[in-house]
Amino acid sequence: MTFFDLARKNAWRKPLRTLLLMVCIAVAFLIYGLAASFVAGAQGAAGASDELLGVMSATGRTQPLPMALMPRIAADPEVAAVGYMTRMRGFIEVEKNVVAVSAVDPGLLMSVNGKELGLTADLVDAIGQARENVLVGRALADAQGWTAGQRIAVTTFDIAKQDGSRDWRFEIAGIFEGENASTDTYFMIGRYDYVNAVRARGKDTVDAFIVRPQASAVPDLAAHIDQLFANSAAPTRTQSEKQFLEAFLRQYADIGMIVNLVTGAAFVTVLMIVVNTMVFAVRERLFEIGVLKTLGFSQTRIVALILGETLFVFAIGGGCGLALAKLATVFAGPNLGLVFSPLVFAKALAILLVLGFATGALPALNAIRTPIINAFRSR
Amino acid sequence: MTQHIAQEPYIALKGISKAYNIGGQAVPIFSGLDLCIPHGDFVAVMGPSGSGKSTLLNMLAGIDRPDAGSLRIGASHLDQMGEAARSSWRAHHMGIVFQFYNLLPILTAAENVELPLLLKPLSRRERRIRVERVLDLVGLGGRERQYPGVMSGGQQQRVGIARAIVCDPGLLLCDEPTGDLDRKSADEILEMLCFLNRQLGKTIVMVTHDPQAALHAKRTLHLDKGDFVEERRAA
Known part of the structure; x- marks a missing residue:
């Protein structure tokens, strides 16, 4: 004992x-x-990057920004790469089965955020094969039981097509895994050129620009970007991805x-x-x-x-x-x-x-x- | 007040006073009690209820302290020791046998005996050897895994004695060790105490109401109203 x-x-x-x-x-x-x-x-949010910056409209997250801002952001020497994104929210079959599609330029997204999302050159090639192609995150694919090659239809809440329809048909070109378990993969990546060409309104606008700063970038790059557009028709608010997600969650509680x-x-x-x-x-x-x-x-x-x-x-x-x-x-x-x-x-x-x-x-x-x-x- | 002076006292109480506060009033138990017990003695303490037998035993065990006077056992002055020092002293120098055995029901016989050994820097194997040896000594070899609940009173008291001597203390205090036993079991326990006293040289102080039990001791002290009134030596 x-x-x-x-x-x-x-x-x-x-x-x-x-x-x-x-x-x-x-x-x-x-x-x-x-x-x-x-x-x-x-x-x-925990898996979100503290390094990547999101540039959104200062008047509200739902307000689009003109695509024309992109060259000025990209021209900043502190910026390593810039991508853009339009977020489409919709559902599959029933309204409570909500999904989101980020319409992007896959090549730019790869250079800005590819590592964190677990994008590969093969996946970028695959989505580039056809305008309707999408890449689906692992969490979303598992939840919906989707596999590559499957065709799906998303009914959007807010973005209508020119024919008045809200049904968007996509084909799954591949599945991205995310860098680690905490990476948000509960969404799809679609092609901006397709969405922008087909949607009825808001052409040539985006919901956000995604910025990867240079490794040696000054800490207040976000403020510096906002300053570029402070007196323009489209003032911006720049935050890290993590700050954005946390603030987004705090909207609810x-x-x-x-x-x-x-x-x-x-x-x-x-x-x-x-x-x-x-x-x-x-x-x-x-x-x-x-x-x-x-x-x-x-x-x-x-x-x-x-x-x-x-x-x-x-x-x-x-x-x-x-x-x-x-x-x-x-x-x-x-x-x-x-x-x-x-x-x-x-x-x-x-x-x-x-x-x-x-x-x-x-x-x-x-x-x-x-x-x-x-x-x-x-x- | 009677003085009991013997040569080479192992236990020496001098001028011991003790009072309890009962209902806001100090009730004296001892007022200047003296007692000397030589090493290797076997003393029975008898007396009516309330005479101070238990208080004396508690003070000898270091679980109660005198209000005044000196209390020395071996080289240790218990009256001057703090709680921690008295705990350590009990663990190393004293074994106690209770009337109602006071074994832990969740432990087997061997584990009950092993309890005091947990306080010593011994390996598990050394502890097991010691436990087996003392259980053999008290005639309970082979019953190591039995729980107290399935043992007779006599067997439980043997476990109690084994627990008291497993650390090989010089002093064994017994509080009515046969008070809960039938005559036959009581005699066996008393024979065992005699053996421990004569063969192993343990100094034993036994509080008892039983005159027959007291006959096994080398001398019997009668306590009444906090003082020793009579001493009888065995023939």
């Missing part, structure tokens, strides 16, 4: 109670794991704060339940703690024994919860934008340790403060 065995046996003294505690802790850590993975994924509140509430509840249970559990065996003290167990060892017990319960419960969260991110992660990163795991581990110590502290304090004589009277 070791000291740890003693703590473990104490923890399993009432198996049902311990099991319920572990389930309670597992649920709290599952909530935390999923919520933190969601924030880490932030629907692609401060997801980070909601996640903190929800997980905070879950952990406080767990803390209350476990502290309460542990206080009772230790009080029930105050007599035995008196015996241990009589045998020579010091206060430090009694504290270590009780903390070891709570940490054991948290390690099993929290471990199970985090394992389930990890499984969820593996199976549903790409669709839901969940990323169970090492940082999420490290934070969860830190919370687990803090809660384990916090819940054991009060019963441990009670145990060491009770004189042996009083402990013997507790039977």
